Amino acid sequence: MPLTELVCPHCESTVEVQVTSVTRSRECPHCGRLIVLQFATKVTGSKRRALLMPTKEISRASGAPVAAAVQPISLENDVQKRLMHDPEVRSIASILRVGIFVVLGLVVVLMAGHWLKWWPWLNGGDEATVASTNVSREPVGKSSRAELAKDGVVQLTGNAEMDAALLRAQEFLEAKTVEDRLKLVRDRELMEEKIRGYYAAKGDGPIAYERVLPDRGAVAGSTSFIFQVVLPTGAERQMMLTTPAGGKPVVDWSSFVVYSDMDWVEWMKEKPTSPRVFRVLAARDEFFAGSFSDTDTLRCLKLFDPLSKDSPPIFAYYERASPVGREMEFVMSQSGGQALPMTLALRYPPYGSAENQVWVEERIAEGWVARGR
Incomplete structure (x- = not known):
């Protein structure tokens, strides 16, 4: 070996x-x-x-520490106070404080705009006020401002433009014939046929009223005014007057009488499939049934007849993704859960449908001021 x-x-x-x-x-x-x-x-x-494979033991120097000499130091106080030492938490808290002040500032601006009536001026004058006013289901309710006109049926204000409009409103209300009233309405050439048909059915003559309350939000030089007409029952109707260039104030007749193409109950009985224009109060609803059961694509409105609390409500539907649907979604998102005054074109579907379910064909106006309609 x-x-x-x-x-x-x-x-x-x-x-x-x-x-x-x-x-x-x-x-x-x-x-x-x-x-x-x-x-x-x-x-x-x-x-x-x-090959020699020796083994070695590596000895640690005596007294050498096993762990690091520096250890985290526990903070005193409760969890919330300790968290405030975290830089990230302090940064988030600072952002939240700034956000709270911004939100409070916006709330103050919105409240000031509401009370000082900035929004109608920004949106194009008093006509926009009517179009965007939130009202309850009863637009003709008890007057809360009758004391403003204790001195007479029409209380003049000293504002020349408004006083001229107030006297014109009085003349409109006291007109004895439809011919006299036609001279005082806005867009006569568009509205004459409807006005004649309306008074032929309901009767002509002066409109009974107690007083006309002036527009307290109007300023000198205004050309549009919204008055409250107090009826003998104590109820109120809004009357809008505008002054064309070089002319006299005229009444927006259709919004004053809350005009619709058909009687509410008659419309429900006949169920016409062609669009009809209605001035309604509209609120969101979740009634889906029959031909309108698709909750994924459809949205529902509950419509009320502004002239009669006894009229049954009607449910109107629109496709959320359609052009009219996008308009309606934007408008209803600002309703705050209230019923909004609207002017809509509505129609029954050509196929079988309940008498209280219709399509929204068109959103004509947000409010009841819709020229020529």
Whole structure:
């Protein structure tokens, strides 16, 4: 057997040992301790070399710390106070404080705009006031401002333009014939046929009233005015007058009488499939049934007859993604849960439908002022 010379790792003496391919260790003849051997063969038949694989223990210096010398320091106080030391939390809190002040500022501006009537001026004058006024289901309710006109049926204000409009309103109400009244209405050429038909059915003559209350929001130089006409029952009607350039004030007749193309109950009985124009009070609703059961694509409105609390409500539908649907969604999003005055074109579907379910064909106006309609 071949002899291999190596140095004992224990006593550091030179020793010769016999090795084979299965050799793992040999005892040192000098100190008697085992010498661990390992062989590596490069090529078959080549000489083998014993490689010493000594083991070592790495000792730690005495007194060396096992853990880091610096440890996190616990903060005192409760969780909320400790969180306020977090920079990210403090940044978010700062943003929230700024947001609260911004929201409060917007609320103050909106309230001031409401009381000072900025919005009608920004939207195009008093005509927009009628179009955007939120009213209850009863647009003709008890007057809460009758005391403003204690001195007479028409209380003049000293504002020349408004006083001229007030006297014109009085003249309109006291007109004895339809011919006299036609001279005082806006868009006569568009409205004459409807006005004649209306008074032929309901009777002509002066309109009974107690007083006309002036427009307290109007300013000098205004050309549009909205008056409250107090009826003998104590109820009120809104009357809008505009003054054309170089002319005299004229009455928006259709919004004053709350004109619609058909009687509410008669319309429900006949169920015409062609569009009809109605002045209504509209509120959101969730009534889906019959031909209008698709809650995914349709939206529902509950419509009320402004002239009669005894008339049954009608449910009107529109497709949310359609052009008219997008208009209606925008308008109704600002309703605040109230019924809004609207002028709509409505029609019954050509197929079978309940008498209280119709399509919204067109949103003509937000409010009851719709020229020529």
